[in-house]
Amino acid sequence: MSEPRKAAAPDPHDFLAVDGTLSPEERDIRDTVRDFAARELVPRVADWFDAGTIPDPRGLAKSFGDLGVFGMHLEGYGCAGAGAVAYGLACRELEAADSGLRSFVSVQGSLAMAAIHKFGSEKQKADWLPRMAAGEAIGCFGLTEPDSGSDPGSMRTRARRDGSNWVLDGTKMWITNGSIADVAVVWAATDDGIRGFLVPAGTPGFTANVVHRKLSLRASITAELVLEGVRLPADALLPGSRGLGSPLSCLNEARYGIVWGAAGAARACYEAARDYALTREQFGSPIAAFQLTQRKLADMLVDVNQSALTALQIGRLKDRGDCHRDQVSFGKFANVAAAQRVARTARSVHGANGITLEYPVLRHMLNLETVATYEGTEEIHALSLGQAVTGISAFR
The missing domain is CATH 1.20.140.10 (Butyryl-CoA Dehydrogenase, subunit A, domain 3)
Structure with missing residues (x-):
């Protein structure tokens, strides 16, 4: 009878050999993002945290776009169509550098881009998703309000019809990337329930105010969105959005x-x-x-x-x-x-x-x-x- 094989000593960095179950493709994605984080993020993030901002968010967005992590779990429109585990591994390696940097990627890909991908028209998808995947356009996601956090159904932001247009009024709070976004996905109550709208930066009546003096997520940009009589064309509505x-x-x-x-x-x-x-x-x-x-x-x-x-x-x-x-x-x-x-x-x-x-x-x-x-x-x-x-x- 042969001697049983002696197990190798556990790796202190992966004690239960969790990563040993990954596919070659998943390991490649893990290693690519980990190497990027070690080279481009870890040496700088303490300074960004200390400064309470990201000095060059558009440059960072372009780097994330080149890395392929924006909307990487979505299909088509320049997105990688990676699996859930692969996307999760990217998030793990980014947050090992800093939560604010992973949040930058999550808000862009899993909130703003995902909303357009799930609920947008074909034109909206074609207009925004390829540029967002490449890091050439930045998005944000406006749901939380000053008085409506855990209960988003009580939101006060309203969208009303005015002829063929929509007019939005309200305030959104704690919006990651809000002041640097090219487009905001804003959720508002209408006579037909809660709907989503695409609000391009620079739209009259739409302002984004940076939140300062944070003691957490400082290597991140957070804003308040204010909408005062923001007039949008009919095609700003995300047609597939229905309810909370x-x-x-x-x-x-x-x-x-x-x-x-x-x-x-x-x-x-x-x-x-x-x-x-x-x-x-x-x-x-x-x-x-x-x-x-x-x-x-x-x-x-x-x-x-x-x-x-x-x-x-x-x-x-x-x-x-x-x-x-x-x-x-x-x-x-x-x-x-x-x-x-x-x-x-x-x-x-x-x-x-x-x-x-x-x-x-x-x-x-x-x-x-x-x-x-x-x-x-x-x-x-x-x-x-x-x-x-x-x-x-x-x-x-």
Whole structure:
């Protein structure tokens, strides 16, 4: 009887060999985005975070377009038509650099472009999607309002008919890329329910005001959109949009990217803490030799690998067409909470050094406070999961 093969020691960077199950194409996409992030994003993002902006957003958009990540999961119109896992891997590698940078890509591809792709006319798709995929045009997604976050159905933005035109009035808040967008997808209540409209930048009555003094997602551009008597032609309406389900379906696509992105942020914090613990010496030994530090590393290791497994399983379900929105809620709820735990623990491993931008951990920790809130707060996803397993809605 032959001796059983001895298993290789686990890789500290992929302890459960999650990435070992990827296809060659998926590994190529992972490596391409990871290399881009290491070369173009990681060396600069701390400065961008410190400055509270992206100095050259159009240049970055063009770089993302050249990389092929804008709308990469969409079919046609210059989009790559990649699978869900491949798109998720791109989100993971981008958020390992910074949540704000992954958000730039998600808002462009999974919100603005996806809305046009799902609900737009053929002319709207042909006019906007190829340029957006190439990073030559930037889009934003106007759903959230100052008084309407978790309950978007209570929005106050209104669109009324005036002859053959539409006239929009209202305010949207916390809009990523809002002040740099060439086109805004704006959701408004009409006599026929909630509908989507394409509002080009420069339309009279439409202004975008940058939100300053943020303490989270600082390497990102956030704006308030104000619409005062904005007059649009009839063909500005997204003809396929019908009711609140239309924008919510786009949010689910962006939320799926967060499932993977949070896993990337967690991995980056764990790896930073492991590297630091192996090189930082106290009492004559690296702090990695101390029991309390090893326990922290073990806790982080479990969260990081369980997050990776969760993201991959949801991605595989999505690629098969078997992914329910509640499963995406599960992933967002679980992975963001895990990433927050990892970031806090990693910050403690770094000690006083952990509060500086010389290390990524507090930057990720602060970003994750926003990630826990947008695309559905932690509480909303908890209630979604509660309804899924009991059949009882606790929302109202």
